[in-house]
Amino acid sequence: MNSIQEAAKPGKMNMMNAITQKLGPLLGLIILVVIVSILNPSFLEPLNILNLLRQVAINALIAFGMTFVILTGGIDLSVGAILALSSALTAGMIVSGLDPIFAMIIGCILGGLMGMVNGLFITKGKMAPFIATLATMTIFRGLTLVYTEGNPITGLGDNYLFQLFGRGYFLGIPVPAITMIITFIVLFIVLHKTPFGRQTYAIGGNEKAALISGIKVPKVKIMIYSLSGMLAALAGAILTSRLNSAQPTAGTSYELDAIAAVVLGGTSLSGGKGRIFGTLIGALIIGTLNNGLNLLGVSSFYQMVVKGIVILIAVLLDRKK
């Protein structure tokens, strides 16, 4: 009996679809860059591009973690609050005399632990990720305010390496951009070449089937939320270095920018489908919009409106496929 169905043939249409699927966000970014640079040619100046990369790094790092979370069909609303709390704790450690680099590493570990708390509530407590991270977001933000008493933590000294991390350049490239690119390469390999990455997709594609196939679903999820927390803390370290202080309200609504980057990159919020390269592009699109609209002198109020519209258009185009 012939059971091969028509659709099972990899035809021309499928190839075309695959290409637009992969390159859709990139195409969007290119179009955006062209429009902005026509309106204001100074956009393309190397200094501005480097500046843009530095601006993008923080959102991109958070969004990389968010990509893993969303691929499993989850969401992490607590990343902005984790960024703030871990930054405050890091700054506190530095002020009390700990080596800044060492304090940053501990801060990232603490961020990872905060993410692990999310993972534990979601897996062992069987809570919906939205609810669990909404609650921890509030808790972490509250703890930040308690710890800082609502004031910025300043007086972080002048450690060269620490300052380099957020403000410096290496071979002419901003260090945050280098951090972002290295992190991207590592996570790209993890997501596309390792069993862990495959399991991430499997959980989002069909959690029950993944579980029955012997995948340790709770363990993988806990690791993913820990990763998300750790990357948020890493982004926080960059921010703290750049501002040379920890702000109690740092990272407010960063989770939304990260989710926007993931969605603009073509990752499905229902899980199982998407790519981390898309997220990088998504973060660059948001960065280009911010940077370009600033150059064009558009007020920041209008910028929000434009950003929202771009997200809507991107998702609508994605549906058409």
Next chain:
Amino acid sequence: MRITMQNIYKAFGTNQVLTGVDFDLLEGEVHALMGENGAGKSTMMNVLTGMHARDKGIITIDGKETYFKSPKEAEKNGITFIHQELNIWRDMTVLENLFIGKELRNSFGLLKINEMKVLAEKQFEKLAVSIPLDKEAGSCSVGEQQMIEIAKALMTDAKVIIMDEPTAALTEREISKLFDVISSLKKSGVSIVYISHRMEEIFTICDRITVMRDGKTVDTKPIPETNFDEVVRKMVGRELTERFPKRVPVPGEIVLEAKGLTKKGVFENVSFSVREGEIVGVSGLMGAGRTEIMRAIFGLDSIDSGEVRLKGEKVKISTPDQAVKLGIGFITEDRKDEGLILDFSISENMILPTLSSFAPKGIINQKSTTDFVEMLIKRLTVKTESSDIAVGKLSGGNQQKVVIAKWVGIGPKLLILDEPTRGVDVGAKREIYQLMNELTERGVAIIMVSSELPEVLGMSDRILVVHEGKIKGELLNKEATQEKIMTLATGGQ
């Protein structure tokens, strides 16, 4: 109402499901529709009720050409289809289920609850059912749910009712009640299409029978003019003995031994064993607890008491990954929901349980996965052009082969197959049986849960019959008959 269907064709993709079906239904008759799974019975009825559009052919109702666009339209015109997979909203009450989509409203748009209650009670009285109307439908037994569906159909003033395996989950008492209802419906001029695999029932209550095979109607005859043997011959199209490939069982050591497994309210004191190279069939009605027992053994559900031994050693399996590590594979009854990741390719699905063995240095080795997958595709004769095709695009039979391949790939000691051939065409079925035989020759122990009695009888060395969460009896292949199994499965001795 009189319905005729002439020369109906229907294909899904290149999969031709109906190839020239003829069928007619007279007013006030009970018309049996028989055929193997995949013969096209449900598809034909779905074409009639507007779920699928026909490719070719003529349908007339009372002499007038009529094509419904949706099941809802068919229902409005008096044709109701009670599906085998029940349409029950588990979290809603029985009353809400009875009126779903057809709620009675007053002029303010608010529900007329009391009137609906009265109507529902009247209907239940006619059917001699006593289910509290405010009970949550999900907590009703499968038999009760079936009766809810039937009541729901009757309340629409149906002229034609299509019943797909209505008795699969009913107890004997419920079945006899249903038969009373069917005869009174018949008297009032309602026609019934009765799809069933149960020969005895068909010869008890049906007036005529239509047999289907491979998407065609083979024959239509009045019941008194035919007999069991003729129907089976027409259904299968060849001698029955051919359906199940022969094998000589050589049971070895005990692989799995379950002792006193109990999960309160689900199953109780379940003890059995499986040997190397043995196929143990597990039979029973829907909802008897067969699947639940298997899920517990595989670590998907917890147990309250009891123990499991694997090759003599006591093991504690509380998650599936532990079961997989011990060499147990589980082919679940719902391959789309639990067996496969439909967006993943064939290759990605096949290596899921063995992922880490392909990444000795942390990175998945493409070359070794490709070789492994090619080997499995060949061994299971999966029909595909490439292992990169998404599994969701394959036919049911090929999908099932991918699920089985996944587990063959772990080099299993024990395979649990739950309804291994559900929704699989006849050809692929035989290939799956052959593979099961081949695996037992290599010493794999197999537990096969199945609702198809011929399959249980044709493939098993021993048969366990489950009734209300208990193992009611164990039959050796040579002493087992459909009647004996059914008696045990319905609680008889």
